[in-house]
Amino acid sequence: MKVLGHRHILETLPRLKAQTFLFSGPEGVGRRTVARWFAAGLNCAQGFPPCGACPSCRLEPHPDYLEIGPQSETKTGRKARLPQIRLEQIAPREGQEEPSLLEWMSTYPRFRVKVAVIDGAHWLGEAAANALLKLLEEPPGFARIVLVAPSRELVLPTLASRSLEVGFAPLPEAELRTLSTDPEALAFAQGSVGRLRWALEHPQDLARLTSRVEGVLEAMGPRGGPAQTLEALQLLGELEEALPYLARRLGQALSPEQPAYRQALEALAQAQDALAAYVSEDLVVTWLALRLARL
Ligand SMILES: [Zn+2]
Numbered sequence: 001m002k003v004l005g006h007r008h009i010l011e012t013l014p015r016l017k018a019q020t021f022l023f024s025g026p027e028g029v030g031r032r033t034v035a036r037w038f039a040a041g042l043n044c045a046q047g048f049p050p051c052g053a054c055p056s057c058r059l060e061p062h063p064d065y066l067e068i069g070p071q072s073e074t075k076t077g078r079k080a081r082l083p084q085i086r087l088e089q090i091a092p093r094e095g096q097e098e099p100s101l102l103e104w105m106s107t108y109p110r111f112r113v114k115v116a117v118i119d120g121a122h123w124l125g126e127a128a129a130n131a132l133l134k135l136l137e138e139p140p141g142f143a144r145i146v147l148v149a150p151s152r153e154l155v156l157p158t159l160a161s162r163s164l165e166v167g168f169a170p171l172p173e174a175e176l177r178t179l180s181t182d183p184e185a186l187a188f189a190q191g192s193v194g195r196l197r198w199a200l201e202h203p204q205d206l207a208r209l210t211s212r213v214e215g216v217l218e219a220m221g222p223r224g225g226p227a228q229t230l231e232a233l234q235l236l237g238e239l240e241e242a243l244p245y246l247a248r249r250l251g252q253a254l255s256p257e258q259p260a261y262r263q264a265l266e267a268l269a270q271a272q273d274a275l276a277a278y279v280s281e282d283l284v285v286t287w288l289a290l291r292l293a294r295l
Helices: 007-015 031-043 101-105 126-137 183-189 193-201 203-220 226-236 239-253 259-276 281-293
Strands: 020-024 065-068 071-073 079-084 114-119 143-149 164-167
Touching: 007 031, 020 031, 031 065, 031 114, 031 143, 065 101, 101 114, 101 126, 126 143, 183 193, 183 203, 183 239, 193 203, 203 226, 203 239, 203 281, 226 239, 226 281, 239 259, 239 281, 259 281
Parallel strands: 020 143, 020 164, 065 114, 114 143
Antiparallel strands: 071 079
16 A cells, blocks of 8 residues: 655554544645555554555455545535535435445444545535534544544634644655656646646646646736736636646746735735635636736
């Protein structure tokens, strides 16, 4: 079972006595991979590090491992405005086919430990979070619960206060270079294995994103203006992915001493905070266009 980087976390995690963890850090740096590695080691015949060959390491899906994530469709099948982890994913409901987390956790493990991963714990609805809280308050001895979220601040305080935070940093470029030395892909990845894999698997999408980011830089230039910047930003799409990349390209286009560079980075950081706080993407783009075009 190979995990790229995070050596310190892999060394400490098996020794931690907590039952509930909060894996915080940016998307794609390996939080879910480490959660699977952790679950494998807890049930592996030889313990940590997991051997990768015993029945417990090989089983996929594993009877003692459960991942729950946000759903972006409403119950009637329409696209929801925001993804959400719903109450029925956590607590049982009458007539429901899929077992909920609480039901799954109510039976003994087949091996030694049951590990539940709540991916996107910042998308837990209030009712779902309250149901989960009951489990976190008195988890059975065989249970480990891993909440995965971008940061502690985004998770409800009642849940965060019952979890031991394990912070994941972006991977150093040297680690990522073991997977690829493509400069464009590495520039896009910015310390994230997930982003690097995406870039390597979707070269055409990466090329399109790259040219659209160049379009924004051009629209911000002397021949552009607010309208052109707005248009270029609207073309970007997938803002949460594109904005960090834009920030990096700005860093290459403007020198760090220029006040415009600092202002642009501030504007991009504020735009990302706004997106994380679920402000509408249209609004963020318009605001950002006005800020960037003024630099
Ligand atoms: Zn094993």
